Amino acid sequence: MSDDYLQRIGGLIRTAREHKGKTQGQLAAALGTSQSAVNRMEKGQQNLTLEMVARIGEALDSEIVSIGYAGPMHLRVDGGRQLSGAIDVRTSKNAGVALLCASLLTTGRTTLRQVARIEEVYRILEVLASIGVKARWTNDGRDLELTPPARLDLDSMDEAAAKRTRSVLMLLGPLMHRAEQFRLPYAGGCDLGTRTVQPHLAALRQFGLEVAATDGSYHARVEAGVSPGRPIVLTERGDTVTENALMAAARHDGVTVIRNASPNYMVQDLCFFLEQLGVKIEGIGTTTLTVHGRPDITCDVDYAPAEDPVEAMSLLAAAVVTSSELTIRRVPIEFLEIELAVLEGMGLDHDRTPEYPARNGRTRLVDLTVRPSKLTAPIDRIHPMPFPGINIDNVPFFAVIAAAAHGTTQINDWVYDNRAIYLTDLTRLGADVTLLDPHRVLIQGPTRWRAAETVCPPALRPAVVMLLAMLAAEGTSVLRNVYVINRGYEDLAERLNSIGASIETFRDI
Numbered sequence: 001m002s003d004d005y006l007q008r009i010g011g012l013i014r015t016a017r018e019h020k021g022k023t024q025g026q027l028a029a030a031l032g033t034s035q036s037a038v039n040r041m042e043k044g045q046q047n048l049t050l051e052m053v054a055r056i057g058e059a060l061d062s063e064i065v066s067i068g069y070a071g072p073m074h075l076r077v078d079g080g081r082q083l084s085g086a087i088d089v090r091t092s093k094n095a096g097v098a099l100l101c102a103s104l105l106t107t108g109r110t111t112l113r114q115v116a117r118i119e120e121v122y123r124i125l126e127v128l129a130s131i132g133v134k135a136r137w138t139n140d141g142r143d144l145e146l147t148p149p150a151r152l153d154l155d156s157m158d159e160a161a162a163k164r165t166r167s168v169l170m171l172l173g174p175l176m177h178r179a180e181q182f183r184l185p186y187a188g189g190c191d192l193g194t195r196t197v198q199p200h201l202a203a204l205r206q207f208g209l210e211v212a213a214t215d216g217s218y219h220a221r222v223e224a225g226v227s228p229g230r231p232i233v234l235t236e237r238g239d240t241v242t243e244n245a246l247m248a249a250a251r252h253d254g255v256t257v258i259r260n261a262s263p264n265y266m267v268q269d270l271c272f273f274l275e276q277l278g279v280k281i282e283g284i285g286t287t288t289l290t291v292h293g294r295p296d297i298t299c300d301v302d303y304a305p306a307e308d309p310v311e312a313m314s315l316l317a318a319a320v321v322t323s324s325e326l327t328i329r330r331v332p333i334e335f336l337e338i339e340l341a342v343l344e345g346m347g348l349d350h351d352r353t354p355e356y357p358a359r360n361g362r363t364r365l366v367d368l369t370v371r372p373s374k375l376t377a378p379i380d381r382i383h384p385m386p387f388p389g390i391n392i393d394n395v396p397f398f399a400v401i402a403a404a405a406h407g408t409t410q411i412n413d414w415v416y417d418n419r420a421i422y423l424t425d426l427t428r429l430g431a432d433v434t435l436l437d438p439h440r441v442l443i444q445g446p447t448r449w450r451a452a453e454t455v456c457p458p459a460l461r462p463a464v465v466m467l468l469a470m471l472a473a474e475g476t477s478v479l480r481n482v483y484v485i486n487r488g489y490e491d492l493a494e495r496l497n498s499i500g501a502s503i504e505t506f507r508d509i
């Protein structure tokens, strides 16, 4: 683009931004870039890709730059290629969103290292920016710095962004320390059937948070001086409910015991983060957490969330389904070892290096090399459990692996109402999948995959499973509307291309 053209576009961006009443920092947070980059764009000193122009149009909802308004993103996959080489696992969506919410616990600055740059994180950042938190990507866009304002502007919360994710629910725990009353829009996210919020409300009620659900939002009111008189027993061993209880306990003046807590990976990351804030926690990695709260937290904090076990499982499944030898580096082994034990039983040939620590110094990582293997169906059904057990989000990947194995596998996704149903989409690519009931499928392998054109199912993991099957199917497949994948994976297409896949991204304009 010529300088003159860049300056004209820069001027249009500034006008549209000011018209929207957004600061450069808020636009930067929405784009996942730095405030200084937005400043350069507006001055015409930054080369702009069409993709960036499209995203700015979307972020500012602006007619002026609507030439590139970002339509839905799709993938075109040239399948049937083997993968090779090595790929690093990135940090997890689920720790990322919890830590963004947890940043509100301190009045100081929070630095999060190598946060996953994914749509789910962007939605929470939009919500945080709308209530006054300043977000800045530093260190070449790898790290995120969050500075809360002296007073949060909760009435200005970006409802549209909040409604696109369920993670926004995790603002309940931190916000109850910041405001006596607030409203939070009903959380959205993937279409996985009904997902209860009752365990969250029951746990937080014990700290004085009363929530009425009316007119599309939760009205929260905090009654001062209420304290859990005895251990909080969670009614479900859920991950985000445990995180909400932890964040409520972190600034509670006293010691809180949380029983039936989830010891899962994102909860552990949150515990390590809270420890950096000076909150003492006993029992990390177990189902009983004892939290020594600190009513006032004012320190700066610097934390590096750990790698994503579900991304590791996704990459492993990519290797299996394409019969490839692939090294997956930085695998948080504690959270994948049951899956690996089952896969070993199915005949998976793999090696792992000795363990080494993640950047947080706590999580144990290995590099995993997977080799082409003749797999047979497992004798027992595959079903998830709250940690420790096969991770609930890893179950869909067993579907595509079972399709590559000899014999019949039963998969029982008891957790979500809809997710097993989406696995029947694999039949479009040639798999033999029979739905027994809404929670159970039978998969008969091995599969002769064939290319197809289809829309993503409205759930993250089943959508990725479709993409992996397309990698295996010879010929050209098209996967439409991949926002749902971008919600949880950073640059997945580009990164798969770096190990031998051929995936092209395109958009409707």
Ligand SMILES: CC(=O)N[C@H]1[C@@H](OP(=O)(O)OP(=O)(O)OC[C@H]2O[C@@H](n3ccc(=O)[nH]c3=O)[C@H](O)[C@@H]2O)O[C@H](CO)[C@@H](O)[C@@H]1O
Binding pocket: 093, 094, 095, 097, 166, 167, 194, 195, 196, 235, 236, 237, 238, 239, 240, 241, 266, 386, 392, 393, 415, 416
């Ligand atoms: C942002 C985040 O961290 N999201 C994760 C988190 O969501 P989150 O913690 O929000 O999960 P939910 O509360 O929706 O729980 C998942 C489902 O499991 C059921 N359930 C859960 C625990 C239990 O002991 N009994 C029970 O029946 C719930 O009723 C629900 O239907 O945990 C889920 C389950 O690991 C994961 O799929 C999500 O990726």
Ligand SMILES: C=C(OP(=O)(O)O)C(=O)O
Binding pocket: 166, 167, 189, 190, 192, 393, 460, 461, 488
């Ligand atoms: C169900 C999932 O996440 P969320 O809680 O963000 O919907 C997932 O990660 O597969």
